[in-house]
Every structure is written in C-alpha cells, then in structure tokens.
Amino acid sequence: xxxxxxxxxxxxxxxxxxxxxxxxxxxxxxxxxxxxxxxxxxxxxxxxxxxxxxxxxxxxxxxxxxxxxxxxxxxxxxxxxxxxxxxxxxxxxxxxxxxxxxxxxxxxxxxxxxxxxxxxxxxxxxxxxxxxxxxxxxxxxxxxxxxxxxxxxxxxxxxxxxxxxxxxxxxxxxxxxxxxxxxxxxxxxxxxxxxxxxxxxxxxxxxxxxxxxxxxxxxxxxxxxxxxxxxxxxxxxxxxxxxxxxxxxxxxxxxxxxxxxxxxxxxxxxxxxxxxxxx
Numbered sequence: 001x002x003x004x005x006x007x008x009x010x011x012x013x014x015x016x017x018x019x020x021x022x023x024x025x026x027x028x029x030x031x032x033x034x035x036x037x038x039x040x041x042x043x044x045x046x047x048x049x050x051x052x053x054x055x056x057x058x059x060x061x062x063x064x065x066x067x068x069x070x071x072x073x074x075x076x077x078x079x080x081x082x083x084x085x086x087x088x089x090x091x092x093x094x095x096x097x098x099x100x101x102x103x104x105x106x107x108x109x110x111x112x113x114x115x116x117x118x119x120x121x122x123x124x125x126x127x128x129x130x131x132x133x134x135x136x137x138x139x140x141x142x143x144x145x146x147x148x149x150x151x152x153x154x155x156x157x158x159x160x161x162x163x164x165x166x167x168x169x170x171x172x173x174x175x176x177x178x179x180x181x182x183x184x185x186x187x188x189x190x191x192x193x194x195x196x197x198x199x200x201x202x203x204x205x206x207x208x209x210x211x212x213x214x215x216x217x218x219x220x221x222x223x224x225x226x227x228x229x230x231x232x233x234x235x236x237x238x239x240x241x242x243x244x245x246x247x248x249x250x251x252x253x254x255x256x257x258x259x260x261x262x263x264x265x266x267x268x269x270x271x272x273x274x275x276x277x278x279x
Contacts (some may be wrong), residue, residue, distance in 0.1 A: 002043045002138045002161045002279040005017065007050075007060035008035030009244045009271045011204050012080025016058065024249050034253075034273065036080035037170045037245045039200075040064035041159060041279070043136035050075065051157060051168060053084040063274055071093070071135060072125070074102040075170060077109055078151035085116055089122050100125040101133060101216055103142070106152040130155060137162055138279060143194075145169065146177040148220070154227040158194060161279020167191065167199040170245040173220040175230060187230050188238065196239050201227065203243030203270075206259050210249040224252065224263070234267025244271040 008014075015034040016025035035056035040063075041049040049071045054060065060193050061067060069088075075081055088095040102110070107127045110116040119125050131143035139160040147154035154168040174180045175187060184190040191199055204221040224243055231241070243263065246252060251259040263270055 001163065002041055002136070004159065004166060004277040004279055005040045005042075005064050006200075006244070006271055006273055006275040007038040007040050007063050008052075008054060008056060009246055009273055010034040010036050010080075011245050011247040012036055012078055012248075013248060014080070015246075015248045015253065017076075020248055022249070024253075032253075033245070035060055039159075039168060040066065041138060042066065043138050045136040047071070047136050047139070049135060049140075051075070052081045053088070053168075054080055055083045055087075057084040057087045069098060072100045073140065073157060074096055074100070075105055075156065075168070076147060076154040078148070078171065079104055081170075085119065085125075085235045087112075090122065090124075095124050097123060098125050099128040101128045101140070103130055103131045103153055103155055109152050124215065130157075132196050137182075143182070145172045146174075146181050147172050158196060159279060164197040164277060164279050165195060166277060167194055167196045167201075167239075167279065169199065169201050171202055172222065173205075175222045177225065187227065188235075191239055192237075198242065200242050200244045200271055202245050203227070203250070204245050204247050206250050206252060210247060224250075224259075228262065228266060228268075231268070232266065236265075241268045242271040242275070243268065 014036050016028050034055040038052040038054050038060055047070045048066045050069045051073045072225045141158045142155040145154045145156050159166045182190055202221055203224045205223045207223050207225050251257050254260060261271060
C-alpha cells in the first residue's frame with residue numbers, strides 16, 4: 001500500500017518567516033520551525049513522489065525517510081512551492097532524469113527561467129504533463145484552480161490509492177471562484193463529487209486581520225473562518241479535512257488556542273509535519 005507523508009505545513013515563507021519581527025516569529029525553538037507546504041508519497045513498489053520543491057528539501061527528505069525522489073509534481077510557480085528546484089542540480093543532489101510533472105504554463109516558465117532551463121539542459125529534470133498520471137498503485141489527477149497567475153496557472157492534485165483518495169489544495173483565491181469554476185454550490189458538494197476520503201485545504205490565514213498594514217487582496221486566500229462557516233460541523237460521509245499552508249501569523253500554530261480548538265470541535269483537523277495517510 002502506498003503511503004503519503006506531510007513534509008511541510010507552512011505558507012511560502014516558512015516559520016519563522018524571514019524578516020518577521022512580530023511575536024509570532026520571536027523566541028521560537030527549532031521544534032517550532034515549520035517548512036513550506038509539501039507532500040511525499042512512497043508507492044507500494046517503493047517509487048518516491050514529491051509534491052512541491054521547497055527550500056527545506058533536506059529537512060523534508062529526512063522527515064520522508066527517503067534520500068532520493070523519482071517523480072516531482074508542482075502545483076504552481078509561487079515562491080515556496082518552487083524555490084527548491086535548484087537543490088536537485090549539480091551543486092547539491094546531482095539528480096538525473098527526474099520526471100517533473102507540471103502544467104504547460106509552468107513548463108513554459110521553467111524553460112524561460114535561465115537557472116531552471118539549465119537543469120533541463122543538464123538532464124536533471126524531464127518535463128512531463130500533468131493530467132491523469134499512474135505511478136505503480138497511485139493515480140494522480142490534476143484539477144485547475146483559480147489563483148493568482150502572474151507566473152503560471154494553478155492545479156490542485158487528487159492522489160488515489162487502493163484504499164484512500166486525497167485532495168491537495170494548498171492555494172486558491174476564494175471559495176466563490178473555485179466553486180464557480182467547478183459549477184458546484186458548496187465545498188461539501190465539490191468534495192463529494194471528487195470522491196475523496198481526505199482533503200488538505202488552504203488554511204493560510206485564520207482571519208482577514210492578520211496582515212497588519214497590508215491589503216489582503218494582494219495575497220488572496222479563503223480564511224479558515226470562511227471555510228468553517230461554509231462547512232459547519234463534520235457530517236456522516238464527509239472526508240477528513242486537514243487545514244494546511246499556514247502563514248506565520250496564523251494562530252492555529254498554537255494547539256491550546258481557541259482557533260485551533262474551534263477546528264477540532266467542528267470535527268476537522270490541523271495538518272502536522274510527519275502526518276501519514278495510507279493510500
């Protein structure tokens with residue numbers, strides 16, 4: 001049976017975030033550090049799959065328990081999801097021939113970015129389309145998602161194994177846009193139609209009050225408060241929902257806090273690094 005491992009739960013900047021002088025990033029011990037969002041999958045035959053290439057690749061491979069990656073998938077081009085691509089190159093892992101699964105939009109960006117194009121020339125990666133990809137006992141399906149597309153488009157992934165199916169949706173602009181794009185009236189109906197048992201959903205911000213002095217429209221994400229108001233309590237037949245991709249300001253990092261407890265009381269959960277799902 002394939003196994004999925006959560007390798008990171010932070011938003012692109014990680015925790016602590018560089019340059020942050022707020023209390024949320026001060027006096028953190030190494031045990032409180034969190035890597036940008038990423039998943040690792042090991043198939044029944046031992047093939048390794050990484051979703052997102054973050055700057056914390058070394059730390060994440062230790063969590064994964066695997067030193068090498070056989071397939072790499074990217075959701076989109078925003079910083080924390082791609083800034084570890086160079087770590088696969090000659091200066092570090094010196095990998096060869098890794099299928100890099102991404103959209104055509106993302107591929108065009110890779111080919112036009114000199115540092116990444118060099119990785120292609122050196123044979124580190126082989127560009128491969130997403131869509132419906134079968135790797136041993138795992139099927140990975142891509143779903144187009146509305147999200148800031150300054151550099152590339154955005155795709156969520158559904159990973160289907162013999163027992164469970166998992167939605168990975170770390171980023172999107174709003175539930176209104178995502179649900180409209182897929183012509184469904186509610187989160188619950190969308191997840192039901194996807195026929196999944198688990199969902200890792202964008203939980204970047206708890207509320208719209210976190211970015212002091214910044215306009216939330218610059219970095220749009222649905223808040224966890226919004227998601228909870230739409231979902232209410234977990235009902236029979238609902239998938240397990242794990243919020244992830246937390247900004248450094250997000251109070252759900254505090255397990256004893258009221259925000260964290262609100263999620264748990266409604267029957268949902270907060271994703272943790274090292275968390276595993278048997279697919």
